[in-house]
Amino acid sequence: INSWVTRAVAGDGFYYAPDPSSQVVCSIGGNVAENSGGVHCLKYGVTSNHVLGLEVVFPDGSVTELGNGLAESQELDLRGAFIGSEGTLGIATAITLRLLRAPECVNVLLADFETMESAGEAVRAVTAAGLLPAGMEIMDNVTINAVNDFFGYDEYPRDAAAVLLIELDGQEAEVQASAQRAELLCRGAGARGLRRAEDPTECAVLWKGRKSAFSAVGKITPTYYVQDGVVPRSSLPVVLAAIERLSQEHGLPVANVFHAGDGNLHPLILYSAAEPNAEKRVKDLGAAILKECLAVGGSIS
Ligand SMILES: Cc1cc2nc3c(=O)[nH]c(=O)nc-3n(C[C@H](O)[C@H](O)[C@H](O)COP(=O)(O)OP(=O)(O)OC[C@H]3O[C@@H](n4cnc5c(N)ncnc54)[C@H](O)[C@@H]3O)c2cc1C
Incomplete structure (x- = not known):
């Protein structure tokens, strides 16, 4: 299981970077099959960047080693071809992982915004300034309230149109300087409130809601249908506005929680399967959303 890896090595000062939101239940074998990513892939890359070697059993029963346990090799990268082959x-019966040394310092910023556009502008500004956060995630108002209700707390401002979480990691001085710069950029983009978590417990509290967002949304709707599309970061505001318009046109609410740093959207279409014609309506809306992603030069991810 993905999260067991970090748990096993944390005591020695290491961690395993790819962290899909399903990390407490998904297997490393499944991560390899799907080339999974997560919050920290913005800075550290996806599963393929963290698997050094594989032992593989092919359909004819033969057993082969792919990759030679080194990060880079001059040979044909069959390891890379296997990862993501679903x-x-x-x-894969044995998988050699690359572990990273835990950073000296981690800060998490929480910025809240009155419009989704200004949250998108903050993401653009932080990236344009040359900062490289370990993760940069946005939740919309529907998701914020679902998460707060799920945990019975008020960690995220309930009236915000969007919250942006930015994680900065590295050496102490670098993190402090980057966090101050990111705060200024968020303010410049229109952030209403800003909060900075500096110790591991506080950071975990801010991430907890984001990591449980899908489960939390599951509590406010009988069923949801998740889309997965990626768009150029600069197109995030346009596409999010289009999703809002399509949601109204199709008469189905949509919750948005996404990897803002790499433009990876996860619109969750909320519905009840008991409603007449529900599946067709949901699929039509899903298709319309993905067409918007394609129209701005994005893709289905
Ligand atoms: C709530 C939720 C949140 C999610 N968040 C993310 C996310 O943030 N990022 C992301 O990338 N994905 C995410 N996913 C999708 C999914 O969890 C990942 O793709 C995960 O890597 C799948 O792993 P699994 O162990 O669940 O695989 P399974 O679903 O059991 O299997 C997936 C595929 O992998 C194959 N497979 C499994 N083990 C092996 C093996 N040892 N060798 C070869 N093939 C194998 C299976 O045959 C199947 O085809 C999410 C899913 C859910 C439900």
Whole structure:
């Protein structure tokens, strides 16, 4: 299981970077099959960047080693071809992972905004300033309230149109300087409130809601249908506005929680399967959303 890896090595000062939101239940084998990403992939890359070698059983029963346990090799990268092959090429029976040294210092900023556009502008400004956060995530108002209700707390301002979480990691001085710069940029983009978590417990509290967002949304709707699209960061405001318009046109609410740093959207279409024609309506809206992603030069992810 993904999260067991970091748990096993944290005591020695290491961690495993790819952290899909499903990390407490998904397997490293499944991560390899899907080339999974997560919050920290903005800075550290996806599963493929953290798997050094594989032992694989092919359909004819033969067993092969792919990758030589080194990060870079001059050979044909069959390890890379296997990762992301969705279980179609064989079964990975042993996987050698690359672990990273835990950063000296981690800060998490929480900025809240009155409009989704200004949250998107903050993401653009932070990136344009050359900062490289470990993660940069946005939740919209529907998700904020679902998460607060799920945990019975008020960690995220309930009336905000969007909250932006920015994690900065590295050496102490670098993190302090980057966090101050990011705060200024968020203010410049129109952030209403800003909060900075500096110790591991506080940071975990701010991430907890984001990491549980899908489960929390599951509590406010009988069923939801998740889309996965990626768009150029600069197009985030346009596409989010289009999702809002499409949601109204199709008469189905949509919750947005997404990897803002790399433009990876996860619109969750909320519905009840008991409603007449529900599946067709939901699929039509999902298709319309993904067409908007394609129209701005994005893709289905
Ligand atoms: C709530 C939720 C949040 C999620 N968040 C993310 C996210 O942030 N990022 C992300 O990338 N994905 C996410 N996912 C999708 C999914 O969790 C990931 O793709 C995960 O890597 C799948 O792992 P699994 O162990 O659940 O695999 P399964 O769903 O069990 O299997 C997926 C595929 O992998 C194959 N497979 C499994 N083990 C092996 C093996 N050892 N060798 C070869 N093939 C194998 C299976 O045959 C199947 O085809 C999320 C899913 C949910 C439900």
